[in-house]
Amino acid sequence: MASSENNGIEVRGLVKQFKKGPKAVDGIDLDVAPGEIYGFLGPNGAGKSTTVNMLVTLLPITAGRATVAGWDVATQGSHVRTAIGAALQAVALDKFLTGREHLKLIASLQGITGDRASRRAEVLLERVGLEDAADRKVGGYSGGMQRRLDLALALVHEPRVLFLDEPTTGLDPQSRTALWEEVRRLATDEGVTVFLTTQYLEEADVLADRVGIINAGTIVAEGTPAELKAEIGAPTVELVPASDADRARLPGLLAQFGTEAAPEVPGSVAVRLHRGDDRASLVSIVRAVDDAGVAVREVRQHEPTLDDVFLLKTGLTLEGAASDADVAASEPGPRSPEPAPADPTAEPVA
Amino acid sequence: MNETFLASRAIAWRHLYKWISVPANFMPTFIFPLIFFTGFAGALGKLGDVRGFDYPASYASWMFVFSLLQTCLFGGLATGFTIAGDFQTGFMRRLMLAVGHRNAILFGYMLSTFVRAALMSAIVTGVAFIAGLQMLGGPLQIGGMYVLALSLSLVGTMWAAGVMFRARDPQLGPAMQIPMFLAVFMAPVFVPLDVLQGWLHGAASINPVSYIMTANRQLLAGQAADVLPAVLAVAGLFVVLLAWALTGVRSAERAGG
Amino acid sequence: MTTSTTSTAAPPTTGIINPHATGTSLANQVGLLARRSVRSSLSSPAGYMPGIVMPLILLTINSSGLSAATRIPGFPADRYLDFAIVITFMQSALFATSSAGLGLVRDIESGFLDRLALTPMRAGALVVAQISGAIAIALGASLVYISIMFITQVDFHTGPLGVLALLGLSMWTAFSFATIGAWIALRSGESEALQGIFPLLFATLFLSTTNMPRDLIQADWFRAITRVNPVSYMVDAMRSLIITGWDGRVLLEGAGVLLAVSLIGVAGCARSLRRRMAKA
DSSP, X not given: OOOTTOOOEEEEEEEEEOTTSOEEEEEEEXXXXXTOEEEEEOOTTSSHHHHHHHHTTSSOOSEEEEEETTEETTTOHHHHHHHEEEEOSSOOOOTTSBHHHHHHHHHXXXXXXXXXXXXXXXXXXXXXXXXXXXXXXXXXXXXXXXXXXXXXXXXXXXXXXXXXXXXXXXXXXXHHHHHHHHHHHHHHHHOOEEEEEESOHHHHHHHOSEEEEEETTEEEEEEOHHXXXXXXXXXXXXXXXXXXXXXXXXXXXXXXXEEEEOOSSTTOEEEEEOTTOTTOSHHHHHHHHHHHTOOEEEXXXXXXXXXXXXXXXXXSOOTTOOOOOOOSSOOOOOOOSSOOOOOTTOEEOO | OOHHHHHHHHHHXXXXXXXXXXXXXXXXXXXXXXXXXXXXXXXXXXXXXXXXXXXXXXXXXXXXXXXXXXXXXXXXXXXXXXXXXXXXXXXXXXHHHHOSSTHHHHHXXXXXXXXHHHXXXXXXXXXXXXXXXXXXXXXXXXXXXHHHHHHHHHHHHHHHHHHHHHHOOGGGHHHHHHHHHHHHHSSSSSSOGGGOOHHHHHHHHHOHHHHHHHHHHHHHHTOOOOHHHHHHHHHHHHHHHHHHHHHHHHHHHHHTO | OOOOOOOSSOGGGTTOSXXXXXXXXXXXXXXXXXXXXXXXXXTOHHHHHHHHHHHHHHHHHHHHHTGGGGGSTTOSOSSHHHHHTHXXXXXXXXXXXXXXXXXXXXXXXXXXXXXXXXXXXXXXXXXXXXXXXXXXXXXXXXXXXXXXXXXXXXOOTTHHHHHHHHHHHHXXXXXXXXXXXXXXXXXXXXXXXXXXXXXXXXXXXXXXTTSSOGGGOOOHHHHHHHHHOHHHHHHHHHHHHHHTOOOHHHHHHHHHHHHHHHHHXXXXXXXXXXXXXXXX
């Protein structure tokens, strides 16, 4: 029997296997507390969207058990659907209907009709900034407008649990920030539980109370962003050499302080400092470089990021990865060809 | 009000709204039945003089019954294409996420197709009157004729929905159209069953659509009608195709919409 | 300078256009593009099979269902099949409207037509190629129908030369309709416009003498429609080769109508292509 007070998500041993394919989701366990924002990270094909599709009752589960808002997704699908809202990866709208007509249609499908549906549509159109475009057919909407309408549609019936599958993919920075604020408001002011998949680590870092990292269908790490970063512990120091000759000498010189890491600046050398080693510090490195007569133009220290966590746990980097559809096959996604956004924790120190 | 009914009504509203507001959707459903009717009724009138063809009303009346059934059944096919289109654009996922009971989606499409068939039947009737339609039956008989015909719009929708909830691809339209096409044409379309010869006579004798067509022609002409076989044919088709359509919805659920 | 051009819209066609096309004759360009068009059409059986199969189903059912028509005094054939088989040729010709038109619309929507302006290829070659592709498909269908005529022992009154004449007339009909399809595609650039015109073309087929000779049509209004409907003359010309023999007047009427429709289609295509390329 479900409890109407329970807005959480509970997943035990969840498995999804497609015909003649590997297990897209391979026995995951999850607990999302009511009112919590849970960030679900993973590369393309890791199983993020498959997990979401099972939790929102779009895909039947192969094995395991999952409850959303207290209802079993396998046997109480209609109750689950009444309790949840979902904005999925592909924005599916009817190009011949207007924004307002979409909202009224979805409201009617949820049993909200008449004036109540009209009022709800009005409120949501204002909240997502589409009042002016409300009576235009969505075939003429920009990608960002369609995403905003998609979010509004997910909120029509005031859901207790909200699933957002890569909701900011394709949004401009301004719209992305606005969406983050709205998601945060829903969680804090209205107590909505949010299950958010994303490929943007910054998004998970800024927004999520807790983060789960999925790779090849299994959860490889889980915790608050701070806890996960603390697992990495030591920062990374990156030196930009003055010349090629200096660059050649740096790896040997730095080996005593830590293990080589991927640099951010092309041509520079980076080292992740050994944890618990007092000698492994920024000051020691600067001194050693100075003593060796190696010229550097710049020294940067990076605090651990979720990308570092991701790299450690999966051997892959995630930030900026292309936002292709999450496919069933569990293959590691390619490294992003795009440059990573500036690390907010980077401190230029020299 | 019951939530499933509300959801069905909303889906029916969207379907009808799109039909009326988008000419590309409206025109084919509007024009094809009229083309078939005027083409056949206009060209084949002399068939009424053939020995064994003793229908009391005009040949236009004879062909009107065929066109009415065709309008209703083929209206279901158009709905099948709408369903396939909704799968292709992903809109079906939205519907499947938004409704509590997913059978409501099927019922919504059935409701809208029924309403659309009623409107189309009115138009076909109007054109048929211009072309020489004679209604010799009483109000009850004529009413019965329309009820039997309109029930086929539900039958057609359930058939098409069952195919498209499984196929989820408009490219597979012929798999939905050809059996329906055969069901409509392997019947006493142009002349009475007794005048048909060869294999078509055999096929038409076991085709349930033949019973409905024959009964409707008798009702239109005010003759003693073989209504019971027609009602049994509709009921049989209804039961079988409802199961076909509902299992189709389950198939789409398993595939993830 | 050599230019490499590949279509992004139609994956099966990628690489068909020779990067060394510079300097090739117009005929070569048309050949290359027509091969691309046919390959693209044939890559999707769901696209062309109904166009071949549906007329056959309709023929099979109607030749049995309407066999009673042969008992009408003055009906010009002993079997309804002999009278009706010409409809299959007409229907495959009608499908040429959409195969040529939709192929061009795809090329317009994908920007392929505009990109041709940057290559040594001539845009006109693409239009001719799409029309040729549509005719090639209609030819395939017609050969199927001719085989069926032999199998079902249709009494062909004009002999082997008549078979060739029938094939020629049906290809000319396909060409006429293909030019109309291409014209609409070039003018509108939208597949909706083509889909919208198809029911009208279908209407012209049904509101003609396809199902009954004009003399035996009872309804005056319908007889009047068949008289002004150009499709009646195309059908009558093709049909006369099968069931009548060499009838100069009917053949001339058919050829005259085909010439008029073809000229209108070609002129329309040329005008719309000029306008479109001027905008590009």
